[in-house]
Amino acid sequence: MNDINRLRDLMAPTGVLRTTINVGNPILAGLDADQQPYGVSVDLAKMIAHRLGVELELQVYASAGEAVAVVSDEKADMGFFALDPKRAESIQFTAPYVLIEGCYLVREDSPITDQQEADRHGQKIVVGKGSAYDLYLSRAIQYAELVRAPTSPKVVEFFIEHKLDIAAGVKQQLEAGIEEFGGLRLLPGHFMTIQQAMGVPKNRPQEAADFLSAFIEEAKAEGEVARLLAKHNIQGASVAPSA
Numbered sequence: 001m002n003d004i005n006r007l008r009d010l011m012a013p014t015g016v017l018r019t020t021i022n023v024g025n026p027i028l029a030g031l032d033a034d035q036q037p038y039g040v041s042v043d044l045a046k047m048i049a050h051r052l053g054v055e056l057e058l059q060v061y062a063s064a065g066e067a068v069a070v071v072s073d074e075k076a077d078m079g080f081f082a083l084d085p086k087r088a089e090s091i092q093f094t095a096p097y098v099l100i101e102g103c104y105l106v107r108e109d110s111p112i113t114d115q116q117e118a119d120r121h122g123q124k125i126v127v128g129k130g131s132a133y134d135l136y137l138s139r140a141i142q143y144a145e146l147v148r149a150p151t152s153p154k155v156v157e158f159f160i161e162h163k164l165d166i167a168a169g170v171k172q173q174l175e176a177g178i179e180e181f182g183g184l185r186l187l188p189g190h191f192m193t194i195q196q197a198m199g200v201p202k203n204r205p206q207e208a209a210d211f212l213s214a215f216i217e218e219a220k221a222e223g224e225v226a227r228l229l230a231k232h233n234i235q236g237a238s239v240a241p242s243a
Contacts (some may be wrong), residue, residue: 004052006207008054010207011052012052012077017052017056018059018076018078019057019078020059020067021079022064023060024061024153025196026172027098028041028080039232040228044225044228047219047224062153063131064128065131071201081093081196081199084135091202092206092209094212095213096195097197097198097220097240098237098238099193099195099239099240100170100196101193103168103190104187105159105185105186106165106167107183107184110165112187114187118187124145124147124166125137125146126158126166128148128150133191133192147164155177156173156184172236220242
């Protein structure tokens, strides 16, 4: 058996490359007017399927938590996720290919003016359930209370509806909320850098993860990731350095 046939068997054991797409992260993916997925992650998935010579099946989810669970359970073959130690228990990750800022949002009349003021007794921070920043803040926050919106795209609406103190999320998503609802502002700076990577189920042979890692490094080095960010007019995200 030659290498490409073995890689096909490892990456797509059903003969189809089942790939999760999280449309809850607008930097990587979204749905068009016909409810079809598009974006950086979709284009990368198509490139990988083409390289392997297999059919691509896109499994679309509204949240990262759902996408993580499906790949962890081997109901999908690969996916696009933010790096996190908890997720690494069930997923083999590549190095990151894109870096995104995680930021805080408050009302314009909020007395909170600095990142350091977020973690205080009596304050409530809303996060998207199962998101990378939910996992991170669950470890980092000591005094404030985390409240979970159903998905990341719902965070700002949930924040307003429930009259919470702070909303946490991807910078671009929070900026979209400011434009949509008004009367809101971002706190200066960011509380984390979200490292976006790819991953396969933990139980897959190392060769599968190695193949994906090599693809990602090549895509970064040859400018493919930068081209896709420009193609989809993504602002505020940067190509991760070589591993």
